[in-house]
Amino acid sequence: MSRPVLAIRDLTLGFKGWRGETDVLHGISVTIDPGERVALVGESGSGKSVTARIVLGLLQSLRSARIGGTVEFDGRDLAGMSPAERRHLRGTRMSMIFQDPTSSLNPVYRISTQFHEVLKRGVPDIGYEAAMARAGEILREVSITEPQRVLGSYPFQLSGGMNQRVMIAMALANEPDLLIADEPGTALDVTVQAQTLDLMRRLVERHDTSVLFISHNLGVVREFADRVYVIYKGRIVEHGPTAALFDDPRHPYTRALMAAVPRLTGGGVPDIGEDTEAFSAPMVDHGHGEQRP
Amino acid sequence: MTDTILSIRNVSKTFDAGGQFVKALDDVSLDVERGSCVAIVGESGSGKSTLANIVLGIYPPSSGGVVFNGDVLPARRDKSHRRAIQLVQQNPLSSLNPKRSIGASLRLALDVHDIGERSQRKEMVRALLEEVHLPPEFADRAPAALSGGQRQRVAIARALACQSELVVLDEPTSALDVLVQARVLKLLGELRPKRRLTYVFITHDLAVVRNIADRVAVFERGRIVETGATEKLFTNPQHPYTRGLIGAVPVITRDELALRASLSMEADT
Numbered sequence: 001m002s003r004p005v006l007a008i009r010d011l012t013l014g015f016k017g018w019r020g021e022t023d024v025l026h027g028i029s030v031t032i033d034p035g036e037r038v039a040l041v042g043e044s045g046s047g048k049s050v051t052a053r054i055v056l057g058l059l060q061s062l063r064s065a066r067i068g069g070t071v072e073f074d075g076r077d078l079a080g081m082s083p084a085e086r087r088h089l090r091g092t093r094m095s096m097i098f099q100d101p102t103s104s105l106n107p108v109y110r111i112s113t114q115f116h117e118v119l120k121r122g123v124p125d126i127g128y129e130a131a132m133a134r135a136g137e138i139l140r141e142v143s144i145t146e147p148q149r150v151l152g153s154y155p156f157q158l159s160g161g162m163n164q165r166v167m168i169a170m171a172l173a174n175e176p177d178l179l180i181a182d183e184p185g186t187a188l189d190v191t192v193q194a195q196t197l198d199l200m201r202r203l204v205e206r207h208d209t210s211v212l213f214i215s216h217n218l219g220v221v222r223e224f225a226d227r228v229y230v231i232y233k234g235r236i237v238e239h240g241p242t243a244a245l246f247d248d249p250r251h252p253y254t255r256a257l258m259a260a261v262p263r264l265t266g267g268g269v270p271d272i273g274e275d276t277e278a279f280s281a282p283m284v285d286h287g288h289g290e291q292r293p
Numbered sequence: 294m295t296d297t298i299l300s301i302r303n304v305s306k307t308f309d310a311g312g313q314f315v316k317a318l319d320d321v322s323l324d325v326e327r328g329s330c331v332a333i334v335g336e337s338g339s340g341k342s343t344l345a346n347i348v349l350g351i352y353p354p355s356s357g358g359v360v361f362n363g364d365v366l367p368a369r370r371d372k373s374h375r376r377a378i379q380l381v382q383q384n385p386l387s388s389l390n391p392k393r394s395i396g397a398s399l400r401l402a403l404d405v406h407d408i409g410e411r412s413q414r415k416e417m418v419r420a421l422l423e424e425v426h427l428p429p430e431f432a433d434r435a436p437a438a439l440s441g442g443q444r445q446r447v448a449i450a451r452a453l454a455c456q457s458e459l460v461v462l463d464e465p466t467s468a469l470d471v472l473v474q475a476r477v478l479k480l481l482g483e484l485r486p487k488r489r490l491t492y493v494f495i496t497h498d499l500a501v502v503r504n505i506a507d508r509v510a511v512f513e514r515g516r517i518v519e520t521g522a523t524e525k526l527f528t529n530p531q532h533p534y535t536r537g538l539i540g541a542v543p544v545i546t547r548d549e550l551a552l553r554a555s556l557s558m559e560a561d562t
Contacts, residue, residue, distance in 0.1 A: 043470040192336075219542065219544050261545055262475075262503065263500060264539065264552055
């Protein structure tokens with residue numbers, strides 16, 4: 001069996017505040033194998049986004065954050081790296097797609113300038129001409145038919161869906177091993193969202209990129225991920241291959257979450273009790289299922 | 294005989310964007326029956342919110358008119374119209390005054406429209422909070438001290454405060470987590486018959502629409518491309534745009550997958 005791209009073990013996180021420490025993560029373990037698409041699904045405040053930030057090495061330098069456990073990227077412990085080494089990983093070996101594409105692109109630079117910056121992270125001495133040729137290639141890969149027009153535009157001149165594609169292209173430009181996608185497409189229309197997901201799936205399959213997919217939308221997770229971790233208040237409550245977990249959710253929290261999603265087939269709005277005590281039941285693990293070939 | 298509370302008749306709206314004219318609504322007609330919930334769905338830029346703003350009287354239509362309770366609504370609404378038609382917005386944090394306590398926000402509606410005896414109003418505010426399943430003590434809290442779901446309940450209570458008849462719900466649950474969304478939708482469903490309310494529900498979430506609306510109007514680029522009873526529209530959508538919208542909804546059960554697959558098959562043939 002190949003070595004996982006990402007191995008998170010017993011990760012804990014607390015923030016020191018004026019009222020003492022607030023615990024955010026209570027020991028979560030997540031592994032992602034090469035080429036695997038893994039989703040972390042939970043409500044707001046469950047700790048999914050901070051997990052992504054730790055993996056990217058963005059919280060380690062924060063003075064108030066107390067991090068425990070280990071995060072290994074490609075066999076190396078992130079805690080053992082210097083901030084410069086962690087910085088070097090970002091944008092090259094791991095990259096991220098954010099929720100709102102338009103606000104994560106810089107409004108005062110054209111796409112071309114921003115794309116050049118991205119490519120420079122991978123090849124520091126790449127010239128403008130070479131960068132544009134490469135950018136055009138990648139943009140065509142995300143089904144942008146007129147890359148020249150897009151490169152010459154500012155982010156506000158493009159639609160949300162177009163910006164999202166540019167973000168995906170930038171994130172994959174340096175052929176990263178790990179892509180972290182934080183709620184991609186939630187700010188977009190459903191039709192555009194469906195297209196974006198489809199596009200992202202095709203691309204990561206072609207490049208064999210591993211993905212950590214963070215979302216609160218169960219439907220989107222079902223369509224995109226191979227394996228799912230359900231997170232609730234800083235704990236993983238259920239884990240399993242997508243089909244197994246969706247066909248047979250066993251943890252009370254996962255069940256409540258699934259019951260709460262309005263069905264396209266109708267059936268009315270479900271009754272959701274206020275009782276959350278059962279949600280602290282121990283974790284249910286469906287195993288990894290069949291190993292991917 | 295049907296009892297129509299709101300009738301939108303041949304409404305068009307053109308905006309002047311620096312010399313360039315943008316047609317946001319193009320000859321839209323829609324009847325809303327009293328006590329029903331009509332969903333308006335479409336992608337962003339399809340004119341759903343423009344229609345809501347015209348119903349609310351925020352700006353007048355370029356042509357056509359809006360008939361409410363049998364009377365044509367004037368461009369400048371008087372107080373009774375404003376009282377009868379209320380709005381619940383998407384983001385309650387930005388629609389509630391952060392400097393004002395929840396109780397004061399609710400009370401303002403009672404004061405403006407002179408509802409109830411002055412001495413009774415404090416009690417009315419408490420009753421309103423209880424009606425949306427919030428503890429009456431919340432009256433003293435600031436909006437910042439409430440969770441997203443609780444704030445949305447306050448926004449609903451405020452829309453109820455002035456004994457409204459028609460409530461325009463503009464994406465009321467799209468900023469909420471699914472568990473919270475289910476509770477808020479349940480509350481909305483419960484208040485409608487109890488208060489004899491009519492809802493105009495604006496959303497892009499078709500799964501929500503399926504479960505709470507009686508009728509659906511599908512908007513595409515300022516036009517209604519399809520309208521019909523919810524059940525019928527979902528099982529047998531006529532317009533390709535409607536099919537595309539339903540087909541793009543991410544789903545979680547096998548039954549839903551089957552429904553989606555059957556729709557896309559029809560689209561192919």
